[in-house]
Amino acid sequence: MKQKMKIAIFASGSGSNFAAIEEACKKGELNAEIVLMVTNKPEAFVVERAEKASIPVAAILPKEFATKDAYEEAILHALRESGAEWLVLAGYMRLVGPVLLTAFPSHIVNIHPSLLPSFPGKDAVGQAVSHGVKVTGVTVHLVDEGMDTGQILAQCAVDVVDGDEDKTAEAIHAVEHGLYKDTLNKLFSQ
Template identity: 45%
Template structure:
């Protein structure tokens, strides 16, 4: 069997997408092996969940650094020391510096709770409801220096129904995230989806695994 790619998950909060990824990675045939969960917040709920799964954890509190670049350097040193090959952002609420992103370009992915390129940034579900869309969803993409703008790897669609609130739409979208993210990470880890010349390319019909409705 091909060696699994050593993967780090970066979190800032409860880590629900992290939990979905850990569940997928518990299967030895999943191509990503999660060997580190790193948080910028000491009290992040996901740290305990990772520890329960016997995954090593580490905290690098961003408040202890004078600049974003200093923080990113500390994170990079930890990733390098752990032999990380793939970085997965799962509710990691920090903007990363262009230098850090460039180093990990093509080896770092993120999930966003909208159908990009629509509704970037925060308060995504409020944006969707205000716009009156009938469908929303989530997007997994390669991380680039521009926020929520990297090449798309996969998307999942959820309906927006009458009477939806930001909370109900968020809950429905989160369920889709938990299906989409492991599928997308699996494709990237196996090399079936990769970044080439600023675009996502797939082997064969692998893209169907990350086109969900």
């Protein structure tokens, strides 16, 4: 079997995708090892999840740096120390900038709760519901300098549930975890 891919997960919230990836790694369903969890929100529940799983956490606050580049240089230092080979965004609510894009070319992946290019950015589920669409979905894509504009790797359609944002978000979460794991497996086996 190929050596496990060393990944750093970036998250800013509850970390349900982090937990799903961590579980898949533990069960051997994803040939990867999470070497670092990066967050810009030290109070986020994902930090507790990472600590419980004995995964090192780099909680780095953007406001402590004069520039975005300086902020990303601090993250890059932590990533280099961890030996991370891929950056996996899982609810990380910041745009990745040139420092990380240059250090990890074509090795940063994100999951987004819509069928991109429709409904990029924040509140994609809310955007889909307010636009009255019947189908939305999940997209896994490589990260570039734009907002959810990178090369699409995988997509899965999800029906909008009765125009209800919460029910639709639940349906999307049910699809996200499997799609992300499967897509990461394909990426890491290339």
